[in-house]
Amino acid sequence: MIKTSRAPRPLPFSGSISTLRRLRRIMLALPVTLAIAASTGLTGTANASEPLQDDLIIAQNLNHFTLDNGLEVVVIPDRRAPVVTHMIWYKAGSADEPEGQSGVAHFLEHLMFKGTASHPDGAFSHMIAERGGRENAFTSFDYTAYFQRVAKEHLPLMMELEADRMENLVLSDEVVTPERDVVLEERRLRVDSEPGSRLREAVNAVTFVNHPYGSPIIGWQHEIEALDKEAAIAFYDRFYTPNNAVLVVAGDVDVADVRALAEATYGKVQRRAEPGERVRSAEPPLSGERRVSVIDPLVRQESVSQTWIVPSQTTGTGREPEALDVLSYILGNGPNSRLRKALVLDAEAAISAGAYYQSGALDDGRFGVYASPRPGFTLDDMETLIAAELEKLLDEGVSDEEVQRAKYSMIASAIYAQDSQTGLARLFGSALTTGQTVEDVQTWPAQIDAVTRQDVLEAARAYLTADPVVGTLRMPAAEEPEAAANTQATPQDKS
């Protein structure tokens, strides 16, 4: 075997060219045809995105405009394959539900597939399937979205049918009742059967005690059981209207064509409601320690998490959200993150350890850290080690090298993201339904680039000094975690 040995090459950010300038060069090397949509005859549109100069822009060739009925439209041309991702996003999620009706946003999402007067009995799904399309939908705290991925020639039909079900949904008890059973099974599958999911649900509920982010998106079981046709239709009539929606089309399309199609389909839908400003109950400051434990014999790997409420991309001011992004990277992403290095590599006490910043939210977001102990270590050990790392961070801050490394990696990930048409569509759709603008998303790399180590330290001191909500996932105490103790095989002949 020949051994490959080579002199180490300089790190990308140790040469004379700065990291960011280097990444900019990569971005600017993109073909010009992809770059700017400003000269497509659409310059007169109200919100057409102006190209930002000499900077890193995500989806440079994106175009953005608003129809007369208030529907926002985002078009992201991507000519690499003759396919299109078509998504409609409603600014209506579980945090917009009436009191006592948790789960109705998600329940309506299921019912939206049932049909309209002109396309009854799930005809939309059949027509998509006949054309080889893929479809699905998802509900979150702040939005509900429906999407299809189809060969580009089917885009007009998708727009026609999606516009149809924006105003013409027809429901009967006959379809609503079994669908409620399906949702209850979905809850049992996703939450009740998984101790980790049950813990996340409980931690969430004690993190947000007054704000609706504390209720599960899928809904509490007893409230799902009480949902009916009327509740679903009331939610639909209140929120499903063009002036409360964002259309995202990404793929092999012309902006002018999409605009004409949008006007001919969605443009014909009247404003059905005026949902008004989205104001939710604010979260009060709370005294006292908040800890939740889920103890279950199904648990095979214990873990601990700590959660803080922090500003989101939308509620944060100045460079705060980006600083939290960089902080979460330094603290808990990547092979050199502080938590991984301290808990996993140096102390060899944890199987995994990390941090996250959930930044996309209309109201506040969350910052979290987590760890899972290796055999021989306890959850208390994890908390002690995490506390030591946090203390060091709050005392000494972070280094310039750490900040540079984080920025390079985060901005490179934005370049990789351009490889996924659906990923880009989701990025813009979720941002626009959580209070962000197209420009906020497009200039995210430059905003990250502007973060200093002082910003990171200030963000850490502002938010991570408060008591976190602590969640632990535990095995029952004093009991050998006997593998599959209650699992019994009973092979038998089929009769």
Next chain:
Amino acid sequence: MLRSNKFIKSICAAAIAAVVSHAAISPAHAVEVQRVISPDGIEAWLVEDHTVPIIAVNFAFEGGAAQDPEGKAGLTRLLAATMDEGAGDLDSEAFQSRLEDLAVSISFNTNKDRFFGSMRTLTPTLDEASGLLALALTDPRFDAAPVERMKTSLITSAKRNETDPNGIAGRALSDAMFAGHVYNRPTGGTPESLADLSAEDLRAQHAKIISRSSVTIGVVGAITADQLSAMLDEVFSPLPETSDLQPVEDFVPSTGASISKELDIPQTTVLVGLPGLKRDDPDYQAAFVMNHILGGGTFTSWMFREVREKRGLSYGASTYLSPYQHTGLLIGSAATRADRADETVTVMLEQLTRMATDGPSEDELQAAKQFLTGSYPLRFDSSGKIARQLVALQTTGLGIDYFDRRNAEIEAVTLEDVQRVARRLLQDVEPTVIRVGPVQG
């Protein structure tokens, strides 16, 4: 000597690199597949696309977890987990730091039949990325600390599987249908088998599997055939010429078992297993169309309509073909209300019988073919997806023109073909049925 030889080869690469075949892809008009052969004779299939400055390299070696020695289940999976944990002069931390600093990702994985690898890089870091990949492939360190760390991580996953309904059901299905064959060794190992694995075992398994003769390579992105040619020699030429694989026998999975496992959760997971087809079976496309109608993933399949839409028994209900190199399975699955699990199983089995006796209508066949041909372009919308397919075309012997032929093959499937393959797969065979959930009654 070696060095200058390599140098000469690389400067001549432009002249020598033989681009012997071009095939236009109809479902993704702009794409064409080039067969690139390096000066040292390493072959890769390339889709060159300079739209985004990304290069995706995927590859597979013959020999996966079925090559785990007796009593060492999980060894190949551990190999995949440790090959990027330090190589050459770079220990685990140094190697991972280099990847992070370059924003390059390198990863390895395995299934029963093959050992997979992939690399993603931006164009300016191609040389550095290739160097690191070559190092990981030729000279992994298997240092004690990362090996222990990865073992602990895999042991944790194996333990989780022991209380996870899908993990328990999958193991039960394997025990019932793959009994006595190497395929029944858990790919991820067991807590016990993993605990005993050593760096020596890893070195032996590395020598057994990683070789020039058994590798297939797919590349997509902003790279020319000449650049690729040089990269292939740098990364893959230093590998040993041949691997040392144990032969694996073809077999037919066992059927007819009915197995219940108790687990204290509010739902019952159901698996229904039958022998399926290998990918090279002449009936494969017909079976693929048949499965689509039966339970293939869309909101319109028989399983979805009967189990979910009409009865609300389950959030999901589907079937899929699972082809291996030496056998095949057809699997149906659902997670259902525990008190109606029997009804769910009955409804699922009824669909199998109905497919074997009545079969689909001509309209259903046409709708399925339209879906399968119409959705084919959706597989070509990111570099990684295309690179993986380029590897799969080679490992399954489908040929460089398969992207072109594929929709015609689906179109050619007749009602008679579907009925024939449905009878072949579903008639006169007792499915294996697995239930995992709470005790009833």
